[in-house]
Amino acid sequence: SERMETEGKEVLRALSEAGYEAYFVGGCVRDKALGRPLKDIDIATSALPDEVMRLFPRHAPTGLAHGTVTVIREQHTFEVTTFRKESEYEQFRRPKEVEFISDLNEDLRRRDFTINAMALDAHGTRYDPFGGSADLEAGVVRCVGNPLERFHEDALRMLRAIRFACEYGFSLQEATWEALLRHAPLLAHVAMERVGAELDKMIEGRSPDRAVKLLAESGLTRHFKQPVVWPLAEWDLVPELCAAVKLTGVTGPELRWTALFVLLEMSSGQAREAMKRLKFSGKKSAAIVRLLQMDEWMRQHLDKIRMEDEQAGFETWAGACVMFGKPVALLWLELASWQTESLDGRNWRQLLELGPGWIERIPADRVTELAVNGTELAVELDKPAGPWLGALLQELLVETAKLRIRNERDILIQEAKNRVKRETM
Numbered sequence: 001s002e003r004m005e006t007e008g009k010e011v012l013r014a015l016s017e018a019g020y021e022a023y024f025v026g027g028c029v030r031d032k033a034l035g036r037p038l039k040d041i042d043i044a045t046s047a048l049p050d051e052v053m054r055l056f057p058r059h060a061p062t063g064l065a066h067g068t069v070t071v072i073r074e075q076h077t078f079e080v081t082t083f084r085k086e087s088e089y090e091q092f093r094r095p096k097e098v099e100f101i102s103d104l105n106e107d108l109r110r111r112d113f114t115i116n117a118m119a120l121d122a123h124g125t126r127y128d129p130f131g132g133s134a135d136l137e138a139g140v141v142r143c144v145g146n147p148l149e150r151f152h153e154d155a156l157r158m159l160r161a162i163r164f165a166c167e168y169g170f171s172l173q174e175a176t177w178e179a180l181l182r183h184a185p186l187l188a189h190v191a192m193e194r195v196g197a198e199l200d201k202m203i204e205g206r207s208p209d210r211a212v213k214l215l216a217e218s219g220l221t222r223h224f225k226q227p228v229v230w231p232l233a234e235w236d237l238v239p240e241l242c243a244a245v246k247l248t249g250v251t252g253p254e255l256r257w258t259a260l261f262v263l264l265e266m267s268s269g270q271a272r273e274a275m276k277r278l279k280f281s282g283k284k285s286a287a288i289v290r291l292l293q294m295d296e297w298m299r300q301h302l303d304k305i306r307m308e309d310e311q312a313g314f315e316t317w318a319g320a321c322v323m324f325g326k327p328v329a330l331l332w333l334e335l336a337s338w339q340t341e342s343l344d345g346r347n348w349r350q351l352l353e354l355g356p357g358w359i360e361r362i363p364a365d366r367v368t369e370l371a372v373n374g375t376e377l378a379v380e381l382d383k384p385a386g387p388w389l390g391a392l393l394q395e396l397l398v399e400t401a402k403l404r405i406r407n408e409r410d411i412l413i414q415e416a417k418n419r420v421k422r423e424t425m
Ligand code: ATP
Pocket: 025, 026, 027, 028, 039, 042, 110, 111, 112, 113, 116, 117, 154, 156, 157
């Protein structure tokens, strides 16, 4: 936003008034040149972290070991990093130690790609020692310096190369692509968490289909520290599958990954394990697993019922909505309409038409939405509370969702009494 740029420039000015050099660097310079909205602004400076902290009392020491201080302004925060050089790389991973330096050019030289190695000062003057602007114009991802060396230093850069190419619709410079093919096995040294974060950005990004294609073509997916696909070879099939059914046909982080797992014919259990290896958050992984479980359940059940019998169709759907929840059911409808091409049978097509309306007709999908609660039931039935209550409420919920009984207190209590009586008879 404009506000973010204004506050960022204030930081640059404060630093230069104190006698230091300071620039916008990296992704924000690239995105600004492309006319894209900026996500955040990173600043590089000749000031040492201590000096940055002294100059900006409102700060957070977020990465002092790497020379990074987060400067807090009114509406935005800025990562201010001291010019540095990454001297020794440890085993194809990140540098072991950093060395602070006073030269902007040296700082830009350690960066991965020419399009990410530009700087902008407070007056809007661009510093571009490696031809990043020209590569942006031409639409090329090119390593700064020798690609074989750069991928050898940090193998994650190979995944980043593919990510930037896909995000911006760029090609990969020939030497960069060749180095990537040659060094693909080095990816085995990179932490799965970093791999997961890059894959996530690719799948959620602008060209997930091309990303999958390039991942398969490059062979990178065969060299993860831990395999994430069963069988691994199936990555090779995905480009063909994606050509028919485009991942861009679904949006949102959960649906994209779910769709990819469906294409890979991975079960919910396999997907769960893959996401665990990729260190996805528990919340995200759980949401995706839930969707896949619903997909599996629907495939098992929908094929069996005859949708000509509307009531039977509706009851199956209502059962699923209770089991997985309405929000998941809504997402699943999107997933199902994305895969209609590959699914045959009228059941599916009919459900896609009727499903959304049916969801609205379902009066409750959680026991908390019932017109009676457990405490009241225990009193009415004159029985001490216990595990039986949860089970009974669940039964009432299913009956209600299937529209067999109405969601009214007296009706629910009567139904509960009938059920308990039937059981004890
Ligand atoms: P995004 O839009 O994805 O945030 P970005 O360019 O800002 O893209 P970041 O991962 O936020 O990417 O990194 C900020 C900058 O740090 C990059 O533009 C690049 O100059 C540098 N950088 C990041 N990771 C690496 C790496 N592995 N090797 C070399 N330079 C890197």
